[in-house]
Amino acid sequence: MKFEHGLAAVVTGGASGLGNASARALADVGFKVAIFDINAEAGQAKADAIGATFHHVDITDEQSVLDGFEAARAAHGQERVTVHCAMASGRGKTLRYDKETGTYARLPTEEYEKGAQGILVASYRIASISALGMANANPLGEDGERGCITLTSSAAAQDGQIGQVIYGSNKAGVNGLVLPMARDLMDLGIRVNSIMPGIFATPPMLGMKDRAPAMFDHLAASVPFPKRLGNPEEFASLVLEIARNSYFNGQAIRLDGAIRMPPK
Numbered sequence: 001m002k003f004e005h006g007l008a009a010v011v012t013g014g015a016s017g018l019g020n021a022s023a024r025a026l027a028d029v030g031f032k033v034a035i036f037d038i039n040a041e042a043g044q045a046k047a048d049a050i051g052a053t054f055h056h057v058d059i060t061d062e063q064s065v066l067d068g069f070e071a072a073r074a075a076h077g078q079e080r081v082t083v084h085c086a087m088a089s090g091r092g093k094t095l096r097y098d099k100e101t102g103t104y105a106r107l108p109t110e111e112y113e114k115g116a117q118g119i120l121v122a123s124y125r126i127a128s129i130s131a132l133g134m135a136n137a138n139p140l141g142e143d144g145e146r147g148c149i150t151l152t153s154s155a156a157a158q159d160g161q162i163g164q165v166i167y168g169s170n171k172a173g174v175n176g177l178v179l180p181m182a183r184d185l186m187d188l189g190i191r192v193n194s195i196m197p198g199i200f201a202t203p204p205m206l207g208m209k210d211r212a213p214a215m216f217d218h219l220a221a222s223v224p225f226p227k228r229l230g231n232p233e234e235f236a237s238l239v240l241e242i243a244r245n246s247y248f249n250g251q252a253i254r255l256d257g258a259i260r261m262p263p264k
């Protein structure tokens with residue numbers, strides 16, 4: 001995709017972390033950016049800082065997402081790049097030992113379902129609603145490209161650790177969306193990819209640096225090279241390259257400093 005000044009982009013989770021870095025990077029190369037986030041105060045501040053618009057969107061609510069896209073398109077026109085970073089998940093082992101009762105308890109199906117809604121279903125929702133808008137837009141270049149959708153998976157999709165049955169399996173599901181969706185949309189010139197970040201310096205991880213510095217340092221040292229957490233700007237750099245390079249399609253790409261997670 002040729003980055004022409006004035007193209008529109010939507011970034012979910014743009015109030016912080018990987019989403020905010022992606023929103024800033026897209027704005028820096030001339031995109032009109034709409035930030036979707038549930039955190040209104042931070043989202044508006046981050047949007048104001050880069051000349052973007054902010055839209056209060058709950059990715060687990062269909063109408064909220066539809067309203068967000070409608071407002072973003074009214075402000076900037078049809079988005080040609082969508083980057084989905086927002087998520088809602090949970091944690092827990094399939095079975096846990098209850099010391100008080102001396103028996104095992106099962107992770108409730110309802111808890112798993114919440115994670116599926118916040119990761120996998122939300123990814124389909126964002127991607128499919130964006131694709132519908134892109135499908136009705138004019139092609140941008142000689143290849144007939146109409147847009148690029150980048151989903152956020154995780155290294156946990158392949159290296160799910162103990163306690164990550166919700167997160168790991170649903171992030172794997174995000175990767176599973178990519179190829180069939182890319183093939184569904186191929187005749188419309190809409191590309192779909194995912195990024196699998198490893199351990200990145202996002203707000204939750206930076207919070208660990210204050211709470212448990214020894215654990216934070218151990219995590220950083222566990223990355224083969226470079227021996228540090230990933231910078232959100234490095235994630236955003238890949239977001240730009242995926243959008244720019246039209247031969248990226250149907251790919252799930254690890255971005256992790258060669259780390260492979262142990263069981264725990």
